[in-house]
Amino acid sequence: MRAKIRVRGIVQGIGFRPFIYRIANKNNLRGYVTNLKDAGVEIVVEGKEPEIQNFLREIKNKAPTFALIENIEIKKEKLLKKQFKEFRIIKSKDETTSYNESIIPPDISICDDCLRELKDPKNRRYNYFFITCTNCGPRYTIIENLPYDRERTSMAVFPMCNNCKREYTDPLNRRFHAQTVACHDCGPKAFLIEAKTKKQLDLCSTEAIKKASELLADGKIVAIKGNGGFHISCSASDDSAILKIRRSLGRMQQPFAIMVKDIDVARKIAHIGKNEEKVLKSYVRPILVLNKKEKADNIISKYVAPSLHNVGIMLPYTGLHYMLFDENDALIMTSANMPGKPMIIDNKDAIEKLADKVDYILAHNRRIVQRCDDSVLRTVAGKIALIRRSRGYVPLPIKISIKNSKNIVAFGGEINTSICILSRNRAYLSQYIGDTTKYETLRFLLNTIEHIKKLTNIEKFDAIACDLHPGFDTTHAAEERSKLEGMPLYRVQHHFAHALALMQEYNLEEIIAITCDGLGYGDDGTLWGGEILYSTTRDGSYYKRLAHLIEQPMVGGDLATRYPLRMVAGILSDEPGLQEFLLQKSKFFPHGKDEIELIFSQLTKKRYAITSSCGRILDAVSALLGICYERTYEGEPAMKLESLAVTGRDVLELKPKIIGNRIDTRYLLSEIFYHLNKEKISDLAASAQAYIARSIAEVAIEKAGDENVKHIGFTGGCAYNDYITKTIKEKVEKAGFKFYLHKYVPAGDGGISLGQVIAAALKEN
Secondary structure, eight states: OEEEEEEEEEOSSSSHHHHHHHHHHHTTOEEEEEEOTTSOEEEEEESOHHHHHHHHHHHHHSOOTTOEEEEEEEEEEOOSSOOOSSEEEOOOOSOOOTTOOOOOOOOBOOOHHHHHHHTOTTSTTTTOTTOOBTTBBOSTTTBOSSSOOGGGBTTTTSOOOHHHHHHHTOTTSTTTTOTTOOOTTTSOOEEEEETTTTEEOSOOHHHHHHHHHHHHHTTOOEEEEOSSSEEEEEETTOHHHHHHHHHHHTOSSSOOOEEESSHHHHHHHBOOOHHHHHHHHSTTOOEEEEEBOGGGGGTSOTTSSTTOSEEEEEOOOSHHHHHHTTSOSEEEEEESSOTTSOOOOOHHHHHHHHTTTOSEEEEESSOOSSOOOOOEEEEETTEEEEEEOOTTTTTOOEEOOSOOOSEEEEOOOSSSBOOEEEETTEEEEOOOOBOTTSHHHHHHHHHHHHHHHHHTTOOOOSEEEEESOTTOHHHHHHHHHHHHHTOOEEEEOHHHHHHHHHHHHHTOSEEEEEEEEEEEEOTTSSEEEEEEEEEEOTTSOEEEEEEEEOOEEETTTHHHHHSTHHHHHHHTTTSTTHHHHHHHTGGGSTTHHHHHHHHHHHHHTTOSEEEOOHHHHHHHHHHHTTSOSSOOSTTHHHHHHHHHHTTOOOOSOOOOOEETTEEOSHHHHHHHHHTTTTSOHHHHHHHHHHHHHHHHHHHHHHHHHHHTOOEEEEESGGGGOHHHHHHHHHHHHHTTOEEEOOSSSOSSGGGHHHHHHHHHHHHHO
């Protein structure tokens, strides 16, 4: 009998063809296996029917760890004449499966086998920084095009030596057809550059990395090229080096992630449960935000995560990283980019842009095809939540439940954005893009669209989606593309997109969505951000704004976002004693007393925008309590408020004050202002969070009852606040409703592009 088999899913770049080769020979079958252009695999086998049946069972049940088989097409026919003498892996074909759409794997952290070889002095890859096999190594960041073969990756310029070629062609070797196979003799080389002179030191790869490890231990700052881009690194205990990095990058307060030698070092710094340890050790190797231990400051500098109760920790995920810990236990590992701009991936760019910011540059000569930042996760209400979905996840698709026959691209939001491409029932959410108000980042976004489009074999898009905000650069870019290619453009309200993304994760047709974040453009022209929406995909899609936080003045627009005392002034403008209070804080206004006078003048003349943003209320509380007067990174005032609240208790026990369908937040600020010198700041911080959580939960429960909806979900950036989320969850479940949080998609703006493509698909299909 002969069988022609086509397999679709994640079956390229994970050792699938070697696996097929082995089980075919085990079952005495002849034929071939080959990669297809759409990242599928074609197999033809000849042999006895029972052996073919067993072969098919083994494909389904014993596939490699990282394989994901979505579909198997099988065509059987009687064998009239033998065509093959043996089973072989043959050259890839420029053909596709009937599905004509691909999935490629993400970058995978170094496996245990490679790690053992890296540390074995008797192994020929001892201390080879780019050690990989079919079970580990870069994928997304090196692939130029499909099928996934070496010649279509950035490894194409590194011809294999005889020893590597022998492994590559040996069916019993785990490097059999591993496209990244390399060694000291034939693979990428690492080198160390002195930043000041821009001269390369006369060292081999191993010596360069060893020297970098010593320099880091000696207080030097080193830019390090990884799989997806450059990091800037120094000892995590060195105050002076960390402050120097902060000054050079303009990140004086933003928390830095740290990479630690092993899980034992991580345990000395942070509280780690079984779930957290599993995440840290997973093949993704993300940054995991963990609560610091009291004695953490004995190991890491207080400047790693200023005024925060938690810290982002990750384990090494490449051979190069492991080698850096010969002399170190914990290293700062922060993306090499200026605020808002994409991380550096090119060696020349690193030398030009980082020469005055670092002491040395540790680079290698393998080109990065697609930049990809580290993924970031944290525990919220007892569950692991994605903050940034990048390395280790991208480009794995998210399966959607709605019927869709169109190819749709969504441009996301503005600051912490991602793009999303929808094809049939797969949504390809990109890696973290960043702040698209910066030209370089917007260009990165547009390049990412083209790269994922190419890797998914999509010829053209049928529709495009973007945010409702008319001023976003992503909106303008979407408008231009829509006109250029004659595609329909769908403008999706920001918080509705959040709700749709959450609904898709659970295949829900309707939900009461609590959507709380910084800002989103509302369909009434005001700025939303503390919303309770009814959202449905039944009979098309629509939403109703059922309730929200009361609108507050936002004097100066974006200035009120950066300087939250402006929000305090707007909310409590008629509060006795407020003006005197603000004058005492005049040094925290860029233009001092004159600025305060101007703010009150604008309030009197009603020259301001209004917002229902929950994020701005948390920021205002943070400034009122003296915790944070200036937002220097996204979410800073609210994050520092949460960190202080962890040590406090709800002493005010304020009952929710609801005016119609609006939650009164002025009442909250007024009560805190009154109790400023009467209660501990940490207790007032805790009281503020408690009031917001109780009020939102109470209204959401009431509206769910009114609408006869059983499902209540929480989305938006405020859903990362553990206390608020936990409190809402407890109250919602106690009232008999089902509560939902994101599982596979960021709750923040990194997930709204998924909601945007869903909204467009519901209109198009």
